[in-house]
Amino acid sequence: MTKPFLVFASHNANKVKEIRALIPDYKVLSLSDLNFKEEIPETGTTLEANAQIKAQRIFKEFGKAVFADDTGLLVDALKGAPGVFSARYAGADANAEANMQKLLDSLQGETNRKAHFKTSICFINEEGKSHLFTGRVDGEILTDKTGEKGFGYDPIFKAAGEKLSFAEMSPQAKNKISHRGRALNALIQFLKESEKK
Secondary structure, eight states, X not given: OOOOEEEEOOOOHHHHHHHHHHOTTSEEEOTTTTTOOOOOOOOOSSHHHHHHHHHHHHHXXXXXXXEEEEEEEEEGGGTTOEETTGGGTTXXXXXXXXXXXXXXXXXXXXXXXXXXXXXXXXXXXXXXXXXXXXXXXXXXXXXXXXXXXXXXTGGGXXXXXXXXXXXXXXXXXXXXXXXXXXXXHHHHXXXXXXXXX
């Protein structure tokens, strides 16, 4: 039996790998698999809006069931920053190291290190109807980077109730509690329910 396929509107190889591990029952095609090289500007003011912008652009291009996500790290002491700008917190061309360093510098001497990751997923089915799903994990920002796994802010984020940073966890352990894992689980449940109808 061939797996049903879904288009994931992303060029991010780390995200694609994580998502394929989370939904093994589907063949997930990335934008690279579709030879779509264009960068889609994330001009929304919310994570939900950015996810919708990306999903709509790819649906318009290919007319296939597609989902897109946008993820932000929201830090209480910084009034929710970096939030929607998480991927480019230290500048448009910044990498994860620069983003983490800017965040650590911004929290120097700060005792309230509470933060949460949030992922918003927009799924558009083949009829062009949109559905939104959200996942959230609460935790705190560490004072130093720890761990080699994961990507993005993982080395400085520890989920509530956990002893390890996201970057110290195995991918399987992280996926069980992560924001992206939770948003994807909501999407998977929706897809399963839809298939029964």
